[in-house]
């Protein structure tokens with residue numbers, strides 16, 4: 001066991017150092033999970049062979065496909081930094097995923113040390129790892145809930161103990177809304193969250209972008225392997241921002257959103273696979 005492992009929640013520690021034949025309780029290691037596959041794509045350690053196999057299969061659809069996830073994490077850092085610089089002190093990160101480098105609370109609290117961050121994910125492994133990471137951080141919590149149950153999330157006592165809905169809040173929905181199929185009312189759900197927050201709040205959202213035939217097979221594979229995964233056009237993604245004022249440069253392929261450095265002249269598919277932006281509630 002490494003020194004870092006000693007601080008982990010027992011479930012997370014066991015998942016990292018499994019004795020032969022060990023099965024973590026409450027986690028089905030024979031079925032891939034979205035959070036663990038994404039962790040595997042990012043090169044994390046919190047995943048199982050079934051997740052790694054799906055990750056390998058999916059990234060092979062697009063040259064340098066792994067980079068799409070890396071661009072998404074890089075945008076998370078730039079976007080949260082932007083929001084904290086606008087004075088936002090409260091963040092609700094829906095579909096937060098497994099902790100990795102530069103998580104929302106780390107980026108936000110570098111700028112606003114007492115920024116409140118609530119992570120929400122429906123995969124219990126996120127709670128197991130998140131609890132260990134956040135044990136020392138009283139301004140941050142993790143709850144296990146489904147984004148399709150907005151009332152449960154918005155009224156959750158742990159969320160309510162950190163978030164003041166009379167003050168502006170940043171709603172983060174990075175890489176999650178494409179896991180809602182059309183019959184699950186993604187537009188209505190995003191609107192429900194937008195309506196719950198005060199004027200001056202922000203929505204920060206990223207989503208798979210539909211490039212017709214170029215992304216059709218990948219969409220089919222994601223749907224088959226993970227049970228959800230819908231590519232939508234930049235126009236459809238823009239509609240999630242409803243009546244919000246889009247922050248410049250609007251909803252774009254993510255490397256183009258306020259880049260920190262120079263960009264290639266033409267974007268490849270891996271750079272165009274995810275789009276998103278930030279909108280402010282007037």
Ligand SMILES: C[S@@+](CC[C@H](N)C(=O)[O-])C[C@H]1O[C@@H](n2cnc3c(N)ncnc32)[C@H](O)[C@@H]1O
Nearest residue numbers: 034035095096097121122123146147174175179
């Ligand atoms: C692709 S990861 C994105 C992680 C992180 N937001 C990021 O952009 O780096 C999507 C996450 O959404 C979570 N998720 C998928 N469907 C969900 C749902 N209905 N409710 C809550 N979380 C969900 C998955 O468990 C996974 O951790």
